[in-house]
Amino acid sequence: MEVVYITIGVSIIVAIFFFIVFIKTVKSGQYDDTYTPSVRMLFDDELVVVDKVDKSKEENQQV
Amino acid sequence: MSLNNCYHCGTDCGKNPIIFNEKYFCCNGCKTVYEILNTNELNCYYDLESAPGTIPKDIKGKYNYLENEEIIEKLLEFSDGETSVLELFIPSIHCSSCIWVLENLSKLNSGVTTSMVNFPKKILRITFKNERTNLKELVELITSIGYEPYISLEDADNKDNKVDKTLIYQVSIAAFAFGNIMLLSFPEYFEVDEFWLEKYKHLFRWLMFTMAVPVVFYSAKDYFISAYKGLKHWILNIDVPIALGISVLFFRSSYEILFDLGSGFFDSLSGLVFFLLLGKYFQQKTYSFLSFERDYKSYFPIAVTLIKNDIETNVPVKNIKKGDRLLIRNEELIPVDGILINGNAAIDYSFVTGESVPVSKQSGDKLFAGGKQTSGAIEMEVISSISQSYLTQLWSNDVFNKKTAVTIKNITDSISKYFTIAILSIALVAGIFWYNYNASMAFNVVTAVLIIACPCALALSAPFAFGNMLRIFGYKKFYLKNTETIESISKIDTIIFDKTGTITTNDKTQLLYEGENLSGKELKSLKNILRASNHPLSRSLYEYLQVSPSSTEPSSFNEILGKGIEATINNIDFKIGSASFLQVEVKKLEETAIYIKINNHFKGVFLFKNSYRKGTKEVFNKLSKKYNLVILSGDNEGERENLDKLLPKNTKLYFNQKPEDKLNFIKNIQKSGKQVMMIGDGLNDAGALAQSNVGIAISEDVNVFTPACDAILDAQLFDKLPVFVSLSIKTIKIIKASFVLSLGYNLIGMYFALNGLLTPVVAAILMPLSSITIVVFVTILTNFVSRRI
Known part of the structure; x- marks a missing residue:
């Protein structure tokens, strides 16, 4: 059962690793704005495909 | 979208829309934006949301001051000579199209490397190359x-508030410690x-101890500090029993594992701290796009145009000296008191007083700081420095220099005094009893009493109830500065209102015609004449007249600045303007009016009436049952009669109140023990808002700036004011x-503790159970009472 020392040790190291990562993300400001990225991801490609948007609209109408 | 609405901003285009690219626009401004976006392949802007735009303002020369090195340096977040980072607060950001177009700025200006929007804060962050573009160009774009x-x-001054x-x-x-310690302590239960x-078990226990150390010495340190501060002032605040509980928990647990007596209460300890901090965090809701701390500096421009020897230079406002000559352009604020030298001045003092009808001034008249010029450029001579102007003097009052001391005794602290004394005496009595009965148990029982009495649930109920109410109010567009405001609202007994802009609306100025009826043809001609005039009163009247202008152009047209218009149309002479210009008797002295003469015969007068907000009467009737109501108005007595009719009998009315008078009035009634809520809107109420126990600023548009206050109420919800007040009282209940x-x-816990039965398992069950039920209890109840606002 000495393996308990290893398993607990490993689990705590893993937990602390994730804890440190979490603190880092807070520090870097990842959670400062949780709204804008959710909107931003929706229009990544809009700029290039102006025509496509129109076409897809037409297609929708045909269907 | 209906045919007649502007493709860009969605407002009604009226009779004569501008048609471009088969699309309708309400004005040239909107059309220009469309053109800019269209030629740069950014017309996706209109696909994301329909009519997302806002009408651009005329900005010619307005941003010239952004060429001033000193100002540039202040505004830029970062600059290494090659690349610069700029953060701009843009109140008009409101939809996903806004985000999209602003993040594609690089299409419009090649100097921009990245631009990023923070939507909740309405901030745009731009990184740009200095050699390709500059600050002024970007702001103008x-x-x-x-x-x-x-x-x-102000924003430029304290930009590095982290x-x-x-x-x-x-x-x-x-949270980390709580989770892990709980897992480690389970086996022994x-x-x-x-x-x-x-x-x-020794490994488990020492691991728990290691994880509890940072919880006590880092996470919970504020409780020790606050308890110490309280004790120093002989105040038993809620943090005293908390700090006591935490330290007893920690020392007894450490003692137990050191001498191998048991597993200690580390899980309860970390859980307690976690729940308490969670409550604190929940209470800390802030509206990042609002500011409750603004003073006059936020209203005033950063720089103004100074004219010296016919050369225009831009100087920061604080460098303005007495005797300087300033150029104030259209839509610019007057930063200091001065005398009008030349130009057609129509000053809108709505920032200051809430009055939205612009006041005409002639050269030689005194202009007060805080007014906004609304028709063309004017020149003025400065007669006092910025801090000594009529309006800004107010800020030298002590109210604004007072740092918010912890003078407010909140509801939790008022009960904690008795609570602390009670548990200390119980612990003492129990200790004496057990010492005589079974001495070995005395230590156990005393510590158990202190542990179980740790008022976790007690300390949680206020933060969660207030925090939840704060959010509910926020959804309903009543924004509070912090949770203490709810408590302050519940205690008030006197409510003071400002008149103009607070109980009157300031955008829908209503006109009332008195005199002989005008025929349809006369109205049409009148509208035609008014179209050519840029005077703000003419504009209001033009918009008010619901006829289409006649097609014939006036054969003669002469606008005399500050007086009125003379025009001939279809051989009929019109004279429109002030009473003195028309040489007629003044109808009502207090009111702004436009007099009309046709063919030298006096027809009548258009009076500008302030309309009261929807529900004003009901609000006052409801509130008058419980509160003393007072109206403090900066205006003259012109409205006294109307107000007497409208408001309940016991409302006290005071007129001609200067900003300082309002402040002193509140100070005086506070001395007689009254708890005052002030409701105002303009800068002239700023002193009163700061002095009162609760200052509420009313705002037509919450993104436009309100003076420093405790709460901001959307003007549309003025009629809901009694509901918000009564909800605050319910929250306290x-x-x-x-x-x-x-x-x-x-x-219940005390029963276990006094009988010496408090084991770690009991504590581990009781503590989270009480905390969670309290949180659930207050959350459900606050939601329940506010289900219908």
């Missing part, structure tokens, strides 16, 4: 597409004398009810 940034002295994240770290450490457990509940838990 953004303004030209309808996103005018808000640049103020958000304090300590609480987040404290909570996360407590269920298996007591098991072989393997006996072997490893809910908190009191939850106090009873949590004291019940404490009594």
Whole structure:
């Protein structure tokens, strides 16, 4: 059962690793704005495909 | 979208829309934005949301001051000579199209490397190359597409206010420790004398101890500090029993594991700290796009145009000296008191007084700081420095220099005094009893009493009830500065209102015609004449007349600045303007009016009436049952009669109140023990708002700036004011009810403690159970009472 020392040790190291990562993300400001990225991801490609948007609209109408 | 609405901004285009690219626009501004976006392949802007735009403002020359090195340096977040980073606050950001177009700024200006929007804060962050573009160019570009940034002295001064994240770290450490310690302590709760457990329990216990150390010394440190501060001033605040509980928990647990007496209460300890901090975090809701701390500096421009020897230079506002000559352009604010030298001045003092009808001034007249010029450029001579102007003097009053001391005794602290004394005496009595009865148990019982009495649930009920109410109010567009405001609202007994802009609306100025009826033809001709005039009163009247202008152009047209218009149309002579210009008798002295003469015959007068907000009467009737109501108006007595009719009998009315008078009035009635709520809107109420126990600023548009206050109420919701007040009182009742509940838990715990039965398992069950039920209890109740606002 000495393996308990290893398993607990490993689990705590893993937990602390994730804890440190979490603190880092807070520090870097990842959670400062949780709204804008959710909107931003929706229009990544809009700029290039102006025509496509129109076409897809037409297609929708045909269907 | 209906045919007649502007493709860009969605407003009604009226009779004569501008048609471009088969699309309708309400004005040239909107059309220009469309053109800019269209030629740069950014017309996706209109696909994301329909009519997302705002009408761009005329900005010619307005941003010239952004060429001043000193100002540039202040505004830029970062600059290394090659690349610069700029953060702009843009109140008009409101939809996903806004985000999209602003983040594609690089298509419009090649100097921009990246631009990023923070939507909740309405901030645009631009990184740009200095050699390709500059600050002024960028600001003008953004303004030209309808996103005018808000640049103020104050924001430039304290731009490096970093958000304090300590609480987040404290909570996360407590949460981490709580979870892990709970897992490690579980085995001992269920298996007591098991072989393997006996072997490893020391490892488990010391691991728990290691994790509890940062919880006590980092996460919970604020409780110790606050308890110490309280004790120093002989105040037993709620943090005293908390700090006592935490330290007893920690020392007794450490003692137990050191001498191998038991597993200690580390799980309860970390859970307690975690829940307490969670409550604190929940209470800290802030509206990042609002500011409750603005003073006059936020209203005033950063720089003005100074004319010296016919050369225009831009100087920062604070460098203006007496005797300087300033150029104030259209839509610019007057930063200091001065005398009008030349130009057609129509000053809109709505920032200051709430009065939206612009006042005409002639050269030689005194202009007061805070007014906004609304028709063309004017020149003025400065007669006092910025801090000594009529309006800004107010800020030299002590109210504004007072740092918010912890003078407010909140509801939790008022009960904690008795609570602390009670548990200390129980602990003492129990200790004496057990010492005589079974001395070995005395230490156990005394510590158990202190542990179980730790008022976790008690300390949680107020933060969660207030925090939840704050959010509910926020959804309903009543924004509070902090949770203490709810408590202050519940205590008030006197409500003071400002008149203009607070109980009157300031955008829908209503006109009333008195005199002989005008024929349809006369009205049409009148409208035609008014079209050519740029005077703000003419504009209002033009919009008010619901006829289409006649097709024939006036054969003669002469506008005399500051007086009126003379015009001939279809051989009929019109004279429109002030009473003195028309040489007629003044009808009502107090009111702004336009007099009309046709063919030298006096026809009548258009009076500008302030309309009262929807529900004013009901609001006053409801509130008058419980509160003393007072109206403090900066205006003259012109409206007294109307107000007497409209408002309940016991409302006191005071007129001709200067900003300082309002402040002193509140100070005086506070001395007689009154708790005052002030409701105002303009800068002239700023002193009163700061002095009162609760200052509420009313705002037509919450993104436009309100003076420093405790709460901002959307003007549309003025009629809901009594509901918000009564909800605040209900919140206090809910908190009191939850106090009873949590004291019940404490009594149960006390039973275990006094009988020497408090084991770690009991504590581990009782503590989270009481906390969670209290949180659920207050959340459900606050939601329930506010289900219908």
